[in-house]
Structures are given as structure tokens and as C-alpha cells.
Amino acid sequence: MTNVLELRGITKRFPGVLANDKVDITLREGKILALLGENGAGKTTLMNILYGLYKPDEGQIFVRGQEVDIQSPNDAIARGIGMVHQHFMLVPVMTVTENVMLGVEPTKNGVFLDHDKVADRIREISDQYGLEVDPHAYIKDLPVGIQQRVEIIKVLYRQADILILDEPTAVLTPQEVEGLFRILQTLIDKGKSIIFITHKLKEVMNAADDITVLRLGRIVGSIDPKDATPEILASMMVGRDVNLVVMKQPAKPGEDVLKVNDLYVRDERKNMTVNGVSFDVCKGEVLGVAGVQGNGQTELVYALTGLLPVESGEIYLSGTAIHNKSPRTILEHGVAHIPEDRQRHGLILSFPIYDNMMLCTYYEAPFAKGVSLQENVIQNNAETLVKQYDVRTPNIYVNASALSGGNQQKVIVAREFSRPIQLLIASQPTRGLDVGSIEYIHNQIIKKRDEGTGVLLVSSELDEILALSDRIAVMYKGQIMDVLDAKNANKDNLGLLMAGVHPSESTQKEERLP
Amino acid sequence: MTQTATVKATKPKGIGGGTLGQALLVPALAVLSGLIIGAIFILAIGENVLTAYGALFRGSFGSLPALIEGIRVYFSTGENQALVRALYPFTESLVTATPYILTGLSVAVGFRCGLFNIGAEGQFFIGALCSAFVGYSIRGLPAFIHLPLAILGGALGGAVWGMIPGYLKARFGAHEVVNTIMMNWIAFRLSDWLLNGPMQASGFRPVTPNIQPTAELPRFFADPLRFNWGFVLALVMAYIVYWFLFKTTLGFEIRSVGANPDAARYAGMNIVKNFVFVMALAGGLAGMAGSAQVLGVDHWVGQGFAAGYGFDAIALALVGKSHPFGVVLAALLFGFLRSGATEMQSMAGIPIDIISIIQGLVIIFIAAPAIIRWIYRIPTIKTEETVLTRGWGS
Amino acid sequence: MKKSYFAMVALIIASLVLAACGGGQTQTPAATEPPTEVVTEAPTEAMTEAPTEAPTEAPTGEATEPPASGEGITIGQVTDLGGIDDKSFNASAFAGAERAVEQLGGEAKYLESQQQSDYARNIQQFVDEDTDLIVTVGFLLGVDTATAAKANPDQKFAIVDYSYPDCFGDTAVEGETCGSATELPNVMGLTFDTDQAAFLAGYAAAASTQTGTVATFGGINIPPVTIFMKGFEAGVNYYNEQKGTDVQVLGWSTADNDGVFTGNFESTDDGRANAESFVQEGADIIMPVAGPVGLGSAAYCQESGSCRIVGVDTDWTVSASEYSDVIFTSVLKRVDNAVFDAAQSVADGSFAGGVYLGTLENEGVGLAEVSGAASELTAELDQLKADIIAGTVTLPE
Incomplete structure (x- = not known):
């Protein structure tokens, strides 16, 4: 077995930071190497060096035993190295074919673009690697998982045999992740070699042949997946022991804090995406809402927080009707909201941390006196919260954009938890976060629950739902399939419900519910 | 990547979070580059660069010997004519900068809320007309009532002119760029009519009567020194706008809506209310610019009164990074360039358009700082760019 | 790499310094150099003779001394917002100034006003430079010119299209709504009886129309504009009287003192639209009195081939030569001649304030060649011109 790719002693410095420190990596032919590390460990920098986007300060790169100098992505492609970026580089208004040929356009008679030739080649690649996609579909009409396939096809079309996938699962649903792994396996079987960058432990153990862990720009070590456990990997990544199991006492639910009656909500495109949902959340309990992304969870949360109007139905917060009230009214009733898209809703990235720490209460005492902002109070508040919630930042004056995802989420949590609340709505609270941050945020949510706050947890990560919830509601096509007691819930019965199948019926009647 | 460690600890003293030095480095180099390339143009038309820039400098700041001589004469004889002459160029530059400051603030406030106020020109015109009307039509008031009333009239007129596009955006989602441009044309044609009809002074000239002395700044x-309290008014307004944007809850809302409207809504802010309010505020500032110009400098309004202040203001807001103090500096720069250009045109025979070229270059360099960073090899510091507008889709 | 950029910048700076030294005139910057920006399309080419008449109106102020320098004359022109290249009176005035320094020696300079507040500053600039004659262009500079003239009684001015006294009525306040209640001894107001020339144009148009209808429109309803339209209408009426025809004039009625106006001096679109509607109403010769607006009309005529244009101020076959084929004739307002005369009077010491009135007689106004005119018409026009000069044909007030 040969090594198709070797990095030796790669060092890359940015002003004030050692992003990669003498990194050695080996990729064996026909294997999947998982590069594991927390956000900011230097994984992406390393791959950008390999792809010719950065120049290393020191070190050598060998492709099939031959030292190469990669100056640009074109060099990388010429050496058979292809990259699938975390954020897809696709033009939404163009077709799959057009996107694939972008940059390497073949022409008919030297003038006209030869779409058919490319489309045929795409079909060939699709068949060969099980990458089903319609060459004539527009990117904007495709789900994220398929868009990723297009990215992979793009790389294969350029005849890469070393594929780098940067955080390929970050944007995928569990089903799509499954699909991706099948594709990766096919690629391997056809002789490709793959570097797979991730921070998700379980994926690594399932998919990889080799695991190399990076921390703070250095190689911590390599490990055989057979010997790895999530605990071992997590401690390698974080540098200390990590408790992956959320320790929690049984819930002591009190009276209803949130009551939702027969709720209907239309999304921004005016499609009815929440179709008659009813449930309640008690004080001191976590109600988990499971479901595949896009089954109305987002709109449900938006309606609860006043960001989308309610078509019909009622929402009561401790007996007060809050449906179709303004976001501010709802906030003032003691609803905290950890939004699903933290960069879109949760933070103003171009504002310093201290401003983000009072984003929802800037107009109230003690942050304001009349119309005048009380800078000292605001900054002291931020200093306190940064310490209390362990936000890793040089100081409170940097912009929120400078923080890592985990620390951004901590800012939101700190802000939302620091005001008096009776209901916490947490939507995908740990999406894209590293292990350490996930642990921290889970513990904070349970802590809040134990203080008597009602928690509505919306997540597409079943592990998260199972770890935190006291009761679990499963949403499918805008309706709640069932509400299970966490004690009776497991991945199997939740998975069936998420697919729209009632477990009791599935065994008896094999009948799908609407 | 490990951004947390790359960002230096910076106190929020300077413009937009960076230190003042950092914030000023690129604009300063942009001005320098603009002058250098301007020099190439001057060479290209066969003129002498030192003569030209010497005249530009004298025209903007005056000359030191003349100033010393003026002071000497004044103290030895009490005759101030020479001193006044020596001060004239500098004060004229400040006079020119005054409307730039106020219109620049107008556009900057809009940018801060993610709104593109192209209507400052029309608002400026309307403000001037309103101030002129209050200034000449009301008689017999003492100055301490008449003058504030005239300023208020201009500010209100501009505010209404700005508020209309703001309301149309809030209510119907009509894009403010289109509507402010339309409002400009309405203002221009309205003024054509007013200056040839209801507001025309006696005689045939399309000008308003002069304002009462009690309404003069x-x-x-x-x-001939026209330096007046309008400049002080502009500086005070710059400080008030700064205070308002950065030290008050309302300003926080405006900046939030501009920086991230989704997050602003999440935080319970009323987006559309802010749109209307900010456009009214922007209009008010531009209107006040018209006010200061008519009450302090011209004392009457004639056809072609506005002549581009409102459009230059867009560039000013860009150059000043939409920060009130940045706008003041940019306005002073434009003021000195414009004012010095008179001397340069006359003494060195350089067409006044060269100043427009230099201004244009400065704007390009500041709008595309990568060019300046590349030429002068300045390392890029990762900072959030000021959000200007949300484009057409919003 | 890095060094090379600094080297480049250093090189540029060095070249600037060298160029500057090479110029070798750091003491008196460009004192003898005329601006390089010479108006190229000004109607100097169209001129055949330089009029020599002194101002026709009796001077009221005392004659002042000739310029002290003895080496020609410095003329500083302050433009209005139209700028030096306006193909109209700014350009024309500067052509006169340049011709004056050509013949008398000295220097002619100009300062363009881009804003209303520039007027006073630009005048002040020339006052500070001890310019022999400051020419201000346009009635919008009326007050600032008078104010500067009063503040600097030794400074000589000429103002185009304006004259003093200009304060009439109860509401006029000297130095504010108007320039001066009395004649100013150091300002020569350059005014023009353009109606005389427009009268000839109207006569020629009436004689040449195929449709029996001619038209005119203005920028705004102010005397310097309507004087053209009045003269034009009067000329048509005179032709009707003489020949018993019934040629109609669209766009102006002296009886109503009103007509068609675009409301601006900028929009060529308005010029096109007006021409189009006049043609639809039957006109085939149009006189636009609105500066560049008329170019839109000319463009329409050229495209449609259905009308011809009477140019104003300058000879449009020269200043708008791209439309030569549709220029019927032009009503010339010889601002250049007036400025030349004013400059010459400064040079020979005969300068006096008051009013210069440009007429057919002193070539201050005139009619350009009428395109395709039959020799009878040319003869009639020559006769008419002589009659107007002699006073046997009088224009309505």
C-alpha cells in the first residue's frame, strides 16, 4: 500500500498566531483519513495549504512520493487534488452542468459551450460513483445534500483522485450524512483517497480508516478507529477529559409555562408549514422537538417568538396570550430565544461583544437611562458575563465576528440567560460547535431547567434531543406525530416518527400517516 | 481558524472599533495617492505640478508669510485689512466644508441604518428654500427667535423630504434609492417653479428675496470673509449625531438595523419605524445644510443653488466610513480641495476639473482599500467592513 | 517586491520635483501663461471683423486711467454655473477676452463657478490678483458683482446680460435683492438688443416656411429669454404685414406675455419633446431659446428631417456643427464683441461704467447666414437691417 499524499513539517504562521506547527500527515491510497480537531485547531489552514490557497512557511508536500510545490488551486488540481469546501462554491442560478464546467468549459467548434458533452460526463460520473443528480437542474432548486454531490462531481470531473472534504457533514441532515458516507465508500472502492475534515466524533469512527487529531495547530496523535472511543477522541481534541453524557437529575415539572393550541403558521413564502400543532411546556422540564430539518420546526419557533405571524391558533405564556404579539412584547414576558441561525438572528457580528451582550435589553435600566446608554454598566455587564460563561475572547471590545462559533453561541446563551426568563426556546443550540462548547451549553440548558425554567429544545441531532429532553415531540410535515416520554424514546422509534411513521402502526398496519 | 488570537485588543475609541491611527492610515494614503496621480494628470496637460499644488495649498490654507505680515500690521497699526486677506483662504475652506459636513452626515446616518440616501441633494435644496422663506417672509422678529426658526424651517423641510421615501419604503417596500432620486427631481422642478413664481424676488431673476438680517447666521x-456660525453649527451637529448614534438607545437601534436587520428584529426592534425615522433625520441634516448655506453664506437662493453637495455627500460618507467624525474630516478635505482649487485654477491655469479627478481617485482608493493596501503593502487587519446598504433585494 | 513599489513612488515624486524645477517659474506662477484650456468651439472662427466702436451709451462715470502695467491687460472672467464650455455666453465672452489679449497683450483667465457661493469667491480671487478687468457672466452674478464693485471702487468690471441700476420698486434692497440703486462708475453692463436680430430671424423664417407655421420656446420666462421670442414674433408679423401672408407663430405671444417654456436650461429631452409637438402642430422652423435644450430639438429635426432650427447666442453651424444641416440660421449675440470692446476701453483708458448696448448697428447682435436663402431674401434682410439701424423700422417695445 502506497502513500498518495504526505505532508512533512508543515508550519504556517499568521500575525500573532501559529496556525500549523510542524504538522505531519499521511494519506494512504484508497483510504479515508479523518482529520479531527476543534474549531480553530488549524485543520482548514492545513487543507488550504494543500490546495494552494496559502503558502506554508516551512515544510514539504509529497504526492505519490514526489515532492511538489503547490502555488495555486490549479497546481493542486493538476496533481489530482480536489477540494469540496465547507461553504459550497456554486452559482445558484446556474444548472448543475454549468456549475461543473465553470472554469474548464469545453467548446464546440471552438466557440460554443458544449453543454451536452459535460452533461454526459456528469451522468457517467453519477453512475460510476452513485452520485445521483440531474445535470439540468438549477442549483437553487436542489437540497443541500444534492448540492454537495455537485461539489463532489465537480472535483471528480476535474479528475481528482485525492479528495479533501472540509466539514462535509456540518450542513447535512442525519439522512444526508448517511448518504454521504455511502458515497465516500463508493469513491474509496473505485480507488480514490479522501481526507475528511470534521469535529464530529461519531462520524469519524464510522467512516474513517485512519484518524489524525489536531489541536492548537499541532498533531496530537493518530489513532485507529477500532481503538477509538468518543471519550478518547474528545479528550485528544480538547486536551482534557470531556464528559459526553449530560448529567442530570430527573425533572421536577411544575405548572404549564407555554401552551400552544392548534397552531397554524405560514413561512415567508406563504406556504403553510405548521399545520395545527398543540403542545405544552411545563416549568422545570425540557421538551425536545425532534424532526428532520424543514418540517416546520423553524416556523414554529419563529411564531412563538413573534418573528412570523400566526395564521390561526393560540399561544399562551403562563396564561397570557402572546400569539401575534411583537417580538419585544414576547421578550418582555420572559422568553429567551437561542436562534437556529446565530449569525443571522442571534448576533450583530460587526458589533463588539459588549453590545451583543445587551442586544435585547439595551433600552431598559440599567443599560439605559432615558435615551442615554450607560457605557460603564454595559461593559461591566459584558465583563461579568464573559467570565461567568467562559467566553474565550481577548476582551469584550472585539467584534462578535472575531469569535469562534462556540464562543459566539456562548455570548448568546450568556445574554439570554442573564435576564429573567420563564421560557427558554433553544433552536439547534449546538449546531456546528465543537465538543467542549457542546458540553458547556448542554450543561447550561439543564442548569436553567433545574432553576425552574421551561425549556423548548428544537434540534435535528437526535443525540442531543435524547441527552437533554424530559419529553420529546416529533414533528413531521408541520404536525406533531407524537409526544414521547424520554424514558420510552430511543433512536429507533424517534427515527420512525421523524420519517412520518407511527411505530405502533408500523408493525401492525405498515401504514404511513399523512 | 484561530481568529480569537489574531485580533488585537482595541478599545473602542477610534472609528468603527479600530484605533484612530489605523482608521486614518488608509484614507491618508488614499489622499496622498490621489494627489500623486493628480500630479500625473497635471504633467500630462503640460503644467507645473509644484506651481499647481503650491497654489492649491495657498488657496486652501493661505500663506504663512502673508499671515505673519497680517499679524504684524495689525498689531503695529491696528489695520486689519492684511490680516483679513491672510485669513481669507483658510476661512473660505471652512465655509466650503460646512455644507459638506452636514450633507455627509445625512448620508452617513442613512448608511448606518442600511439605507442609501441619494436624496440629500433634493433635501438640501428644500431645506434652503424653507429657510429662505422663513428668513425673508417673517419680519420684525428678534434674531434669537428668527434665526433658530429659520434653521428649524430648513431642517423640517428636509426632514419631510427625506421622510417620504422612508415612509414609502416602510409601508410599501419601495426602494429608497429610486424614491430619493425621484424626490430630487421633484425638488429641482419645484424649485424652478418657486423661484420663477411664488418665491421670486422682484425683478426677473429666478432668485428669492434676501433673508432678513435677523435670520442670518x-x-x-x-x-469679504464669509466664515460664519454655520461651521460651528455643523460641528455641533456632527457631535450630536455621534452622540446620538453611539451613545443612545435610538442610535443603537439604528446601527443594529443597519448592521443586521434580522438580529434587530429578533431583539425586538421595529425595523420600519427606524426606516422612517432615519430618513427623516437624514433629510433634516441635509435640510440643515441648505439652511446653513443660505443663512450663513448666500442669504438668497437662486437657480442651481444646490450644485452637487448632496451627491458629493455620498462620497464623503464613504470616505468617512459613515462615522460622524470621519465625515467631518472628509468634509474638511473636500472643502480644502474645492476651495484651494479656485486659486489653483486662476494662478496655475489648471482646470478645476482636476480637483474632481483627485476627489474621484481618493474615493476609489478609499472604497477599494485593497488597492492602497497593495500599493503600500499594509497587512490586512481583519475588521468588519461598515455595512452600507442592503442592496436591492431587501 | 516591496522595495520596487517604494522605488516607483519615489520615482514619481522625483519626476514631479524635476518637472517642477524644469518649469523654472516658481516665483510668479504662470503669470504670463494663458490657461491651456482654450475654448475651441467658441464662435471666434465665425468672426470676420473686430468692431471698433466704443460703448454707444453716454458714459456717466469719469473715464479712468489705463492699466498701470503698460504691458497689455489682464482679464479675469467668472462664469456662471454653465461653465466655460457652455457653447453660449460664457464661451462667447471668453472668446472676446482671448481676442482682446491677443491684440492688446496680457492674459485672460477664467474661474468656473460650480455653486452659487462660488460667485463671490471667484470675484474676490480676481480682485486679490489685481486683475485689470473682471468679466462676470450672467444675471445671477448681478448682486455679487455690484457688491464687489462697491467694495473695490478702483476695480473695473464688466457684467454680461446685466446692468445697473437694477433696484426698482419698494421691495428692492440694495446689495441684497438687487445690486445697486445707482449706476456704478466702475461696472460696464453688457446688454444686447437681441430682439433686433431675432426680428430678422423671424422675418427670414416667415419667408422660408413651407407649412406657414413657425415656432419658438424658451427656458424660463425671463426678459433675456423672451426678448428673443418677442423679436422673432415681431419679425414674423412684420413679414405678414409686408407680404399679406398669415404665417403663424407657435410658442410665444407678446400680447399674453406668455408662451412655451421648458422650465430649465438643461434637458435635451425637453428640447426634443417640444420640437416634436411643434412639428405635429405644423411648424417647420423652430427657435429654441434655452441653451443646450435646443440641441435636443436640433437632434429631433435631424432625425425626423421635418424641421429646421434657429440657433441663438452663437452661430450653431460652428458651435453645434454636428447639426449644421438642420440649422436654418442663428441669432447672434456677440458677447465676444462686447467683452472685446470693454477690454479695449480699459486698455486705452476710456473705460467708463454704465451700459454697453449691443445692437445691429454696432455688431453687438446679428444674424448668421440664412441657409439656402434666395438672393431676394438676402437683399430684403440687408435692407431690413439697414432700416432698423436707421430707425425707419421700429420694433415693438
Whole structure:
């Protein structure tokens, strides 16, 4: 077995930071190497060096035993190295074919673009690697998982045999992740070699042949997946022991804090995406809402927080009707909201941390006196919260954009938890976060629950739902399939419900519910 | 990547979070580059660069020997004519900068809320007309009532002119760029009519009557020095806008809506209310610019009164990074360039358009700082760019 | 790499310094050099003779001394917002100034006003430079010119299209709504009886129309504009009287003192639209009195081939030569001649304030060649011109 790719002693410095420190990596032919590390460990920098986007300060790169100098992505492609970026580089208004040929356009008679030739080649690649996609579909009409396939096809079309996938699962649903792994396996079987960058432990153990862990720009070590456990990997990544199991006492639910009656909500495109949902959340309990992304969870949360109007139905917060009230009214009733898209809703990235720490209460005492902002109070508040919630930042004056995802989420949590609340709505609270941050945020949510706050947890990560919830509601096509007691819930019965199948019926009647 | 460690600890003293030095480095180099390339143009038309820039400098700041001589004469004889002459170029630059400051603030406030106020020109015109009307039509008031009333009239007129597009955006989602441009044309044609009809002074000239002396912004010196309290008004307004944007809850809302409207809504802010309010505020500032111009400098309004202040203001807001103090600096720069250009045009025979070229270059360099960073090899510091507008889709 | 950029910048700076030294005139910057920006399309080419008449109106102020320098004359022109290249009176005035320094020696300079507040500053600039004659262009500079003239009684001015006294009525306040209640001894107001020339144009148009209808429109309803339209209408009426025809004039009625106006001096679109509607109403010769607006009309005529244009101020076959084929004739307002005369009077010491009135007689106004005119018409026009000069044909007030 040969090594198709070797990095030796790669060092890359940015002003004030050692992003990669003498990194050695080996990729064996026909294997999947998982590069594991927390956000900011230097994984992406390393791959950008390999792809010719950065120049290393020191070190050598060998492709099939031959030292190469990669100056640009074109060099990388010429050496058979292809990259699938975390954020897809696709033009939404163009077709799959057009996107694939972008940059390497073949022409008919030297003038006209030869779409058919490319489309045929795409079909060939699709068949060969099980990458089903319609060459004539527009990117904007495709789900994220398929868009990723297009990215992979793009790389294969350029005849890469070393594929780098940067955080390929970050944007995928569990089903799509499954699909991706099948594709990766096919690629391997056809002789490709793959570097797979991730921070998700379980994926690594399932998919990889080799695991190399990076921390703070250095190689911590390599490990055989057979010997790895999530605990071992997590401690390698974080540098200390990590408790992956959320320790929690049984819930002591009190009276209803949130009551939702027969709720209907239309999304921004005016499609009815929440179709008659009813449930309640008690004080001191976590109600988990499971479901595949896009089954109305987002709109449900938006309606609860006043960001989308309610078509019909009622929402009561401790007996007060809050449906179709303004976001501010709802906030003032003691609803905290950890939004699903933290960069879109949760933070103003171009504002310093201290401003983000009072984003929802800037107009109230003690942050304001009349119309005048009380800078000292605001900054002291931020200093306190940064310490209390362990936000890793040089100081409170940097912009929120400078923080890592985990620390951004901590800012939101700190802000939302620091005001008096009776209901916490947490939507995908740990999406894209590293292990350490996930642990921290889970513990904070349970802590809040134990203080008597009602928690509505919306997540597409079943592990998260199972770890935190006291009761679990499963949403499918805008309706709640069932509400299970966490004690009776497991991945199997939740998975069936998420697919729209009632477990009791599935065994008896094999009948799908609407 | 490990951004947390790359960002240096910076106190929020300077413009937009960076230190003042950092914030000023690129604009300063942009000005330098603009002058250098301007020099190439001057060479290209066969003129002498030192003569030209010497005249530009004298025209903007005056000359030191003349100033010393003026002071000497004044103290030895009490005759101030020479001193007044020596001060004239510098004060004229400040006079020119005054409307730039106020219109620049107008556009900057809009940018801060993610709105593109192209209507400052029309608002400026309307403000001037309103101030002129209050200034000449009301008689017999003492100055301490008449003058504030005239300023208020201009500010209100501009505010209404700005508020209309703001309301149309809030209510119907009509894009403010389109509507402010339309409002400009309405203002221009309305003024054509007013100056040839209801507001026309006696005689045939399309100008308003002169304002009453009680409505004039007092001048600091005797004629021909036109330096007046309008400049102080502009500086005060710059400080008030700064205070308002950065030290008040309303300003926080405006900046939030501009920086991230989704997050602003999440935080319970009323987006559309802010749109209307900010456009009214922007209009008010541009209107006040018209006010200061008519009450302090011209004392009457004629056809072609506005002549581009409102459009230059867009560039000013860009150059000043939409920060009130940045706008003041940019306005002073434009003021000195414009004012010095008179001397340069006359003494060195350089067409006044060269100043427009230099201004244009400065704007390009500041709008595309990568060019400047590349030329002068300045390392890029990762900072959030000021959000200007949300484009057409919003 | 890095060094090379600094080297480049250093090189540029060095070249600037060298160029500057090479110029070798750091003491008196460009004192003898005329601006390089010479108006190229000004109607100097169209001129055949330089009029020599002194101002026709009796001077009221005392004659002042000739310029002290003895080496020609410095003329500083302050433009209005139209700028030096306006193909109209700014350009024309500067052509006169340049011709004056050509013949008398000295220097002619100009300062363009881009804003209303520039007027006073630009005048002040020339006052500070001890310019022999400051020419201000346009009635919008009326007050600032008078104010500067009063503040600097030794400074000589000429103002185009304006004259003093200009304060009439109860509401006029000297130095504010108007320039001066009395004649100013150091300002020569350059005014023009353009109606005389427009009268000839109207006569020629009436004689040449195929449709029996001619038209005119203005920028705004102010005397310097309507004087053209009045003269034009009067000329048509005179032709009707003489020949018993019934040629109609669209766009102006002296009886109503009103007509068609675009409301601006900028929009060529308005010029096109007006021409189009006049043609639809039957006109085939149009006189636009609105500066560049008329170019839109000319463009329409050229495209449609259905009308011809009477140019104003300058000879449009020269200043708008791209439309030569549709220029019927032009009503010339010889601002250049007036400025030349004013400059010459400064040079020979005969300068006096008051009013210069440009007429057919002193070539201050005139009619350009009428395109395709039959020799009878040319003869009639020559006769008419002589009659107007002699006073046997009088224009309505």
C-alpha cells in the first residue's frame, strides 16, 4: 500500500498566531483519513495549504512520493487534488452542468459551450460513483445534500483522485450524512483517497480508516478507529477529559409555562408549514422537538417568538396570550430565544461583544437611562458575563465576528440567560460547535431547567434531543406525530416518527400517516 | 481558524472599533495617492505640478508669510485689512466644508441604518428654500427667535423630504434609492417653479428675496470673509449625531438595523419605524445644510443653488466610513480641495476639473482599500467592513 | 517586491520635483501663461471683423486711467454655473477676452463657478490678483458683482446680460435683492438688443416656411429669454404685414406675455419633446431659446428631417456643427464683441461704467447666414437691417 499524499513539517504562521506547527500527515491510497480537531485547531489552514490557497512557511508536500510545490488551486488540481469546501462554491442560478464546467468549459467548434458533452460526463460520473443528480437542474432548486454531490462531481470531473472534504457533514441532515458516507465508500472502492475534515466524533469512527487529531495547530496523535472511543477522541481534541453524557437529575415539572393550541403558521413564502400543532411546556422540564430539518420546526419557533405571524391558533405564556404579539412584547414576558441561525438572528457580528451582550435589553435600566446608554454598566455587564460563561475572547471590545462559533453561541446563551426568563426556546443550540462548547451549553440548558425554567429544545441531532429532553415531540410535515416520554424514546422509534411513521402502526398496519 | 488570537485588543475609541491611527492610515494614503496621480494628470496637460499644488495649498490654507505680515500690521497699526486677506483662504475652506459636513452626515446616518440616501441633494435644496422663506417672509422678529426658526424651517423641510421615501419604503417596500432620486427631481422642478413664481424676488431673476438680517447666521469677520456660525453649527451637529448614534438607545437601534436587520428584529426592534425615522433625520441634516448655506453664506437662493453637495455627500460618507467624525474630516478635505482649487485654477491655469479627478481617485482608493493596501503593502487587519446598504433585494 | 513599489513612488515624486524645477517659474506662477484650456468651439472662427466702436451709451462715470502695467491687460472672467464650455455666453465672452489679449497683450483667465457661493469667491480671487478687468457672466452674478464693485471702487468690471441700476420698486434692497440703486462708475453692463436680430430671424423664417407655421420656446420666462421670442414674433408679423401672408407663430405671444417654456436650461429631452409637438402642430422652423435644450430639438429635426432650427447666442453651424444641416440660421449675440470692446476701453483708458448696448448697428447682435436663402431674401434682410439701424423700422417695445 502506497502513500498518495504526505505532508512533512508543515508550519504556517499568521500575525500573532501559529496556525500549523510542524504538522505531519499521511494519506494512504484508497483510504479515508479523518482529520479531527476543534474549531480553530488549524485543520482548514492545513487543507488550504494543500490546495494552494496559502503558502506554508516551512515544510514539504509529497504526492505519490514526489515532492511538489503547490502555488495555486490549479497546481493542486493538476496533481489530482480536489477540494469540496465547507461553504459550497456554486452559482445558484446556474444548472448543475454549468456549475461543473465553470472554469474548464469545453467548446464546440471552438466557440460554443458544449453543454451536452459535460452533461454526459456528469451522468457517467453519477453512475460510476452513485452520485445521483440531474445535470439540468438549477442549483437553487436542489437540497443541500444534492448540492454537495455537485461539489463532489465537480472535483471528480476535474479528475481528482485525492479528495479533501472540509466539514462535509456540518450542513447535512442525519439522512444526508448517511448518504454521504455511502458515497465516500463508493469513491474509496473505485480507488480514490479522501481526507475528511470534521469535529464530529461519531462520524469519524464510522467512516474513517485512519484518524489524525489536531489541536492548537499541532498533531496530537493518530489513532485507529477500532481503538477509538468518543471519550478518547474528545479528550485528544480538547486536551482534557470531556464528559459526553449530560448529567442530570430527573425533572421536577411544575405548572404549564407555554401552551400552544392548534397552531397554524405560514413561512415567508406563504406556504403553510405548521399545520395545527398543540403542545405544552411545563416549568422545570425540557421538551425536545425532534424532526428532520424543514418540517416546520423553524416556523414554529419563529411564531412563538413573534418573528412570523400566526395564521390561526393560540399561544399562551403562563396564561397570557402572546400569539401575534411583537417580538419585544414576547421578550418582555420572559422568553429567551437561542436562534437556529446565530449569525443571522442571534448576533450583530460587526458589533463588539459588549453590545451583543445587551442586544435585547439595551433600552431598559440599567443599560439605559432615558435615551442615554450607560457605557460603564454595559461593559461591566459584558465583563461579568464573559467570565461567568467562559467566553474565550481577548476582551469584550472585539467584534462578535472575531469569535469562534462556540464562543459566539456562548455570548448568546450568556445574554439570554442573564435576564429573567420563564421560557427558554433553544433552536439547534449546538449546531456546528465543537465538543467542549457542546458540553458547556448542554450543561447550561439543564442548569436553567433545574432553576425552574421551561425549556423548548428544537434540534435535528437526535443525540442531543435524547441527552437533554424530559419529553420529546416529533414533528413531521408541520404536525406533531407524537409526544414521547424520554424514558420510552430511543433512536429507533424517534427515527420512525421523524420519517412520518407511527411505530405502533408500523408493525401492525405498515401504514404511513399523512 | 484561530481568529480569537489574531485580533488585537482595541478599545473602542477610534472609528468603527479600530484605533484612530489605523482608521486614518488608509484614507491618508488614499489622499496622498490621489494627489500623486493628480500630479500625473497635471504633467500630462503640460503644467507645473509644484506651481499647481503650491497654489492649491495657498488657496486652501493661505500663506504663512502673508499671515505673519497680517499679524504684524495689525498689531503695529491696528489695520486689519492684511490680516483679513491672510485669513481669507483658510476661512473660505471652512465655509466650503460646512455644507459638506452636514450633507455627509445625512448620508452617513442613512448608511448606518442600511439605507442609501441619494436624496440629500433634493433635501438640501428644500431645506434652503424653507429657510429662505422663513428668513425673508417673517419680519420684525428678534434674531434669537428668527434665526433658530429659520434653521428649524430648513431642517423640517428636509426632514419631510427625506421622510417620504422612508415612509414609502416602510409601508410599501419601495426602494429608497429610486424614491430619493425621484424626490430630487421633484425638488429641482419645484424649485424652478418657486423661484420663477411664488418665491421670486422682484425683478426677473429666478432668485428669492434676501433673508432678513435677523435670520442670518452671524459672520465672525467683516466682508469679504464669509466664515460664519454655520461651521460651528455643523460641528455641533456632527457631535450630536455621534452622540446620538453611539451613545443612545435610538442610535443603537439604528446601527443594529443597519448592521443586521434580522438580529434587530429578533431583539425586538421595529425595523420600519427606524426606516422612517432615519430618513427623516437624514433629510433634516441635509435640510440643515441648505439652511446653513443660505443663512450663513448666500442669504438668497437662486437657480442651481444646490450644485452637487448632496451627491458629493455620498462620497464623503464613504470616505468617512459613515462615522460622524470621519465625515467631518472628509468634509474638511473636500472643502480644502474645492476651495484651494479656485486659486489653483486662476494662478496655475489648471482646470478645476482636476480637483474632481483627485476627489474621484481618493474615493476609489478609499472604497477599494485593497488597492492602497497593495500599493503600500499594509497587512490586512481583519475588521468588519461598515455595512452600507442592503442592496436591492431587501 | 516591496522595495520596487517604494522605488516607483519615489520615482514619481522625483519626476514631479524635476518637472517642477524644469518649469523654472516658481516665483510668479504662470503669470504670463494663458490657461491651456482654450475654448475651441467658441464662435471666434465665425468672426470676420473686430468692431471698433466704443460703448454707444453716454458714459456717466469719469473715464479712468489705463492699466498701470503698460504691458497689455489682464482679464479675469467668472462664469456662471454653465461653465466655460457652455457653447453660449460664457464661451462667447471668453472668446472676446482671448481676442482682446491677443491684440492688446496680457492674459485672460477664467474661474468656473460650480455653486452659487462660488460667485463671490471667484470675484474676490480676481480682485486679490489685481486683475485689470473682471468679466462676470450672467444675471445671477448681478448682486455679487455690484457688491464687489462697491467694495473695490478702483476695480473695473464688466457684467454680461446685466446692468445697473437694477433696484426698482419698494421691495428692492440694495446689495441684497438687487445690486445697486445707482449706476456704478466702475461696472460696464453688457446688454444686447437681441430682439433686433431675432426680428430678422423671424422675418427670414416667415419667408422660408413651407407649412406657414413657425415656432419658438424658451427656458424660463425671463426678459433675456423672451426678448428673443418677442423679436422673432415681431419679425414674423412684420413679414405678414409686408407680404399679406398669415404665417403663424407657435410658442410665444407678446400680447399674453406668455408662451412655451421648458422650465430649465438643461434637458435635451425637453428640447426634443417640444420640437416634436411643434412639428405635429405644423411648424417647420423652430427657435429654441434655452441653451443646450435646443440641441435636443436640433437632434429631433435631424432625425425626423421635418424641421429646421434657429440657433441663438452663437452661430450653431460652428458651435453645434454636428447639426449644421438642420440649422436654418442663428441669432447672434456677440458677447465676444462686447467683452472685446470693454477690454479695449480699459486698455486705452476710456473705460467708463454704465451700459454697453449691443445692437445691429454696432455688431453687438446679428444674424448668421440664412441657409439656402434666395438672393431676394438676402437683399430684403440687408435692407431690413439697414432700416432698423436707421430707425425707419421700429420694433415693438
